[in-house]
Amino acid sequence: MTSALTPFQSNHFDTTPQSVHIELGARSYDIRIGHGIWADPQTWQGLPKAAMALIVTNDTVGPLYEAQLRDAIQSHYPRVETVVLPDGEAHKDWQHLQLIFDALLTHHADRKTVLFALGGGVVGDMAGFAAATYMRGVPFVQVPTTLLAQVDSSVGGKTGVNHPAGKNMIGAFYQPSRVICDLSVFETLPDREYAAGLAEVLKYGPIADVAFLDWLEANVLGLQQRDPGVLVQAVRRSCEIKAWVVAQDEREGGLRAILNFGHTFGHAIEAGMGYGEWLHGEGVAAGMVMASELSVRLGLLPAEQAARFKSLLQSVGLPVIGPRLPTSGDTQQAQVYLDLMRVDKKAEAGEIRFVVWRDQQVAGVQTASDELVADVIHACLSH
Numbered sequence: 001m002t003s004a005l006t007p008f009q010s011n012h013f014d015t016t017p018q019s020v021h022i023e024l025g026a027r028s029y030d031i032r033i034g035h036g037i038w039a040d041p042q043t044w045q046g047l048p049k050a051a052m053a054l055i056v057t058n059d060t061v062g063p064l065y066e067a068q069l070r071d072a073i074q075s076h077y078p079r080v081e082t083v084v085l086p087d088g089e090a091h092k093d094w095q096h097l098q099l100i101f102d103a104l105l106t107h108h109a110d111r112k113t114v115l116f117a118l119g120g121g122v123v124g125d126m127a128g129f130a131a132a133t134y135m136r137g138v139p140f141v142q143v144p145t146t147l148l149a150q151v152d153s154s155v156g157g158k159t160g161v162n163h164p165a166g167k168n169m170i171g172a173f174y175q176p177s178r179v180i181c182d183l184s185v186f187e188t189l190p191d192r193e194y195a196a197g198l199a200e201v202l203k204y205g206p207i208a209d210v211a212f213l214d215w216l217e218a219n220v221l222g223l224q225q226r227d228p229g230v231l232v233q234a235v236r237r238s239c240e241i242k243a244w245v246v247a248q249d250e251r252e253g254g255l256r257a258i259l260n261f262g263h264t265f266g267h268a269i270e271a272g273m274g275y276g277e278w279l280h281g282e283g284v285a286a287g288m289v290m291a292s293e294l295s296v297r298l299g300l301l302p303a304e305q306a307a308r309f310k311s312l313l314q315s316v317g318l319p320v321i322g323p324r325l326p327t328s329g330d331t332q333q334a335q336v337y338l339d340l341m342r343v344d345k346k347a348e349a350g351e352i353r354f355v356v357w358r359d360q361q362v363a364g365v366q367t368a369s370d371e372l373v374a375d376v377i378h379a380c381l382s383h
């Protein structure tokens with residue numbers, strides 16, 4: 001049974017820090033959101049105490065923010081150490097995970113040592129998985145520095161690394177002690193990464209909250225310009241919706257799958273183009289256009305609503321047309337997409353399950369015939 005989502009409160013644009021609670025019984029925690037909140041001692045109060053903290057970061061984010069984070073936490077931890085991973089999805093693997101364990105052991109970390117994940121989703125997923133498994137579990141704090149990580153990957157406890165045979169195939173559900181979203185870090189975030197994060201923000205409208213979608217549409221200029229007041233509200237509402245979903249279905253037995261709206265098509269784009277060619281959020285954007293078109297053709301959504309959403313994605317600089325994927329021989333494009341989508345984690349017995357947008361309702365998950373999906377793909381591809 002689905003509990004009601006609190007209505008979206010959109011009557012203020014101030015930059016006052018916000019807090020979102022994620023209710024998971026003994027594993028509950030808060031997400032703190034605001035500009036410059038690292039400098040506020042309250043941000044760090046009440047975290048698990050320990051003799052040592054280990055900052056996990058990468059060689060792009062570390063030089064920008066490690067010293068600032070160290071300053072913020074060093075009055076709480078007698079010793080603060082750092083491990084720096086090479087940047088990039090290509091290094092989100094078992095071998096580089098080992099660097100975190102090496103650092104923990106070299107510095108004699110004990111069962112109370114607290115890990116701080118300072119970076120985007122790659123660092124957050126890896127540090128979280130190291131925390132889940134070092135000495136069978138130590139506390140960790142998410143300090144996300146991309147928009148995507150603040151509204152999605154740092155919240156909800158999915159952690160892990162890639163395997164050569166598949167993305168995020170090795171991992172654990174393991175919740176952080178807190179998520180600290182300081183929006184000041186967006187000052188250095190490249191435009192392309194920022195836009196990719198906006199895809200995940202916009203996703204929350206179709207899956208659960210049309211009022212939020214209308215608000216995002218009305219404030220598109222503020223989103224484009226990274227307006228501080230608009231961003232505080234957008235990140236807060238995104239986290240509220242994710243917290244609402246995760247609190248009901250922490251381990252993805254059902255409802256949590258709606259967070260993957262557009263991702264089935266998007267993963268096919270990412271994998272088909274070769275990882276790194278399209279950013280995750282870019283694949284999700286073009287994928288959400290396809291998922292909306294499928295929803296229209298299934299009679300679940302008015303065509304005008306799908307068209308408005310497509311324009312909104314386009315206006316924040318996201319791709320809305322799917323790429324033609326490299327094929328061997330003369331395999332039809334739709335077939336290439338379908339073959340890639342059959343390895344999606346939501347597929348059951350080879351049958352692809354799509355998250356669909358249902359007008360004025362929470363999204364749902366359902367199957368569709370290959371013929372219908374092929375028509376949708378053809379309609380949404382570049383020609």
Ligand code: NAD
Binds near residue numbers: 064157185186190
């Ligand atoms: P990312 O971690 O690769 O970061 C993107 C790039 O931005 C990197 O080069 C990074 O070093 C750089 N960067 C980060 N913060 C910066 C800043 N403030 N200034 C300048 N540069 C900065 O990518 P991402 O989009 O944050 O995350 C993608 C990863 O998240 C994928 O591995 C994906 O599988 C994972 N993910 C996990 C979940 C989950 O629920 N756990 C959900 C969605 C995505």
Ligand code: GLY
Binds near residue numbers: 153155156256259
């Ligand atoms: N990003 C999908 C999830 O957290 O379930």
